[in-house]
């Protein structure tokens with residue numbers, strides 16, 4: 001077995017499905033619209049946002065990028081979100097994170113209408129997932145993408161398997177734990193205060209790591225044959241003569257590869273899936289908006 005999980009191929013399959021869905025929706029008169037808001041000029045964020053716009057256009061969406069200076073106020077940013085909420089041509093809104101200080105992301109994410117929250121980070125969408133409703137809301141893109149890779153290896157029912165998630169962020173760790181739990185895995189949430197992290201990781205049949213520490217997970221942290229999903233994207237310091245350091249994950253890929261049954265590379269693993277799932281969410285949001293416009297939910301008017 002090659003052992004390497006090809007995230008690019010899995011993402012391409014999702015994008016093919018999204019393109020077909022977009023074509024079908026277009027025949028009914030709706031073009032999915034995605035608006036990405038970028039605040040400030042962080043180079044990594046600029047790269048990610050450009051990639052999202054490019055992929056949206058490749059899917060046949062209307063794509064808008066709204067660039068705001070790092071000096072934008074909380075109130076100004078909120079009013080940009082409100083305008084996008086009110087724009088019927090925009091089905092998906094994404095605010096690239098992290099926001100520059102002193103902006104507070106939580107109220108901004110809350111200001112996005114949950115139906116347009118293609119990042120799946122609004123408390124309504126997070127709550128739907130936490131209560132086991134995987135179909136009612138929108139799922140966060142990176143966990144949804146990572147879960148598709150897990151399902152490609154193990155199928156949809158993870159009964160009897162131990163899954164260890166390292167990292168407890170709202171963006172990834174918590175929703176990933178919920179998705180694994182919904183698929184019947186026995187889930188351990190590990191984090192920076194966990195004692196004997198290597199020992200906990202060795203319990204995992206499925207080890208998912210999202211901590212932002214280059215190559216932290218070593219071969220002796222991994223149970224032989226385990227599936228390893230590396231969510232980290234870290235840039236190492238440049239080697240002599242090089243301008244930029246290479247990208248690497250949170251897992252020591254070269255060392256762990258021989259120990260793991262299956263492993264995602266960085267780049268080319270979870271990363272492409274994140275963008276693909278963002279496109280899938282935007283299509284879903286547009287499909288729901290079109291269905292709602294065609295047959296609005298009946299209103300109960302006879303209240304007395």
Ligand code: GUN
Pocket residue numbers: 094095096097098119141142171274
């Ligand atoms: N920054 C890094 N990952 C993400 C993501 O999934 N969504 C948003 N909005 N910002 C990010």
